[in-house]
Amino acid sequence: MIRSVAVFGATGSIGGSALDVIARHPGRLRASVLAAGRDVDALVALCIRHRPDHAVIARDDALLDLRAGLQAAGLATVAHAGTAALDALAADPGACDTVVAAIVGAAGLDSTLAALRAGKRVLLANKESLVLAGALMMRAARDAGATIVPIDSEHNAIHQCLPADGDCSGVARIVLTASGGPFRGRGRESLAEVTPAQAVAHPKWSMGPKISVDSATLMNKGLELIEAHHLFAMPSDRLDVLVHPQSLVHSLVEFIDGSTLAQLGLPDMRTALAVGLGSPARIASGVSGLDLLQHGRLDFEAPDTDAFPCLALARAALVAGGTAPALLNAANEIAVSAFLQGRIGFLAIPALVEHVLDALPSGPAASLDALRDADQHARRVAGRAIDSGTVA
Structure with missing residues (x-):
């Protein structure tokens, strides 16, 4: 039986590695859904090579461009746009049985949860989903009989x-x-x-x-x-x-x-992806032996941890529990984005995360809504700190 694989984050580095492994095993694996964030041309190029049943672009206003690109390439691939379409395909038993969850950041949470609640096999490369809502995700997997195979090289190593x-x-x-x-x-x-x-x-x-x-x-x-x-x-x-x-x-x-x-x-992500895609069998990944x-x-x-205090901040959030990891993750996303834009310095990243954790005490992580509220509150506090120059 051929395993039908949805690759969410197909145009990223992990998505590219996953598609490389899939292409090596046409009798065992097939990319049935490809999803990307903004780059319509890159997504169409991948569809030409892998011929999925469905393609999803995150931007609603890019749907017409995606549809036109697929039609121009003579593909029968159905075009979709937006997170609702992504979540629906993640849950659809006819669209895929396996999901490579490689959308960066908290944006990947909903589709990952949808796949887990549908009992899918999820190759999890989106660490923020577990950080933000780990207890909820693991409960969803247990309740639906879903399988989580971590694709981070470290967690995949532990898994093995x-x-x-x-x-x-x-x-x-x-x-x-x-x-x-x-x-x-x-x-x-x-x-x-x-x-x-x-x-x-x-x-x-x-x-x-x-x-x-x-x-x-x-x-x-x-x-x-x-x-x-x-x-x-x-x-x-x-x-x-x-x-x-x-x-x-x-x-x-x-x-x-x-x-x-x-x-x-x-150090090649294709090894971990091959473990997840082929399990319980071992399949060729394209990576040489050691x-x-x-x-x-x-x-x-x-x-x-003096030069790199983020590690200690994350452990403190883990010990605090509740919404603390969600606060940590949200503050870090804002801080990294600001650093990449040149708005704050490198050392301001841990300083901003610490500022948010000090300003917002951890609360119960009783529901996804509570975690989303914590996430948004942390982003607002972090944004204000950057705008005011409190952290620079």
Whole structure:
């Protein structure tokens, strides 16, 4: 049986990697839905290559352009626009059985929840969904019998190391690895003049600008701590982070008998995507095997939370619980956007996040509406702080 895959965020780096893996297995996988944010031409080009049943552009005003582009290419692909269409296709059993959730930011939450509530297999590459509404998402997956396969290299590594039956009673702790980003080893003072171009130049991964900046601040790893808490039902005191600059050991799981299992591989998202797309079988990803003799050494060090305080801020939000992770995520999205626009400096990113967390106490995360309210409140507070020059 061919697995029908919806790729949400198809024109991004993760979407491109997913489509590369899918194209390698025409007898096993098919891209049935492609969704993108703004770039109609790029989406049409992908449709020409992969011939999906449906294509979705986020902008409602781009529907006519998308439809015209598909017709000009002689494709039968049906054009859609807007989040409602995306959510409907995520839930539609005839449209797909698997969803690659790779829309960046909180914008990916609704379609991910729709897929989970429909009992789909979800390859989750959108960490903000779990950070914002992790408890709700995991409950939705359990209630509908959906399967979540994390596609972040770290969580996918943990997924591979844990028992297949999901029994984590023998796990002592989980250790996430971090590359350290482009500024590893630099002191706090030296980061004051960092430019957006420098921050997005990740030494190991090819990623979008927002995720690259998160890696540079170590917020990416902080968000991953919160993700791991939800995905693997692991408390904060049993989650650790090690900086591993070679990015070959993607995470480790320590068991109560003294054993530690690690997943190693070249830093290429196609490996994790192949695990999710092919499971329970192992399928070719296009990634070469790991030659340890060639790489020679594996180094590990503790993260520097003085130079990179975002990691400590994320752990504090995890411990606080409730709406605190949603506040953290929203404040970080506003801060990173302002930094990329040149409105605030690099060190203002953690300062703004801390300002929002101090200004807004955590409340109960009883519903999606409560989490959305917290998200919007945090964005307003962060925006006012930027506009007033409180944080610069």
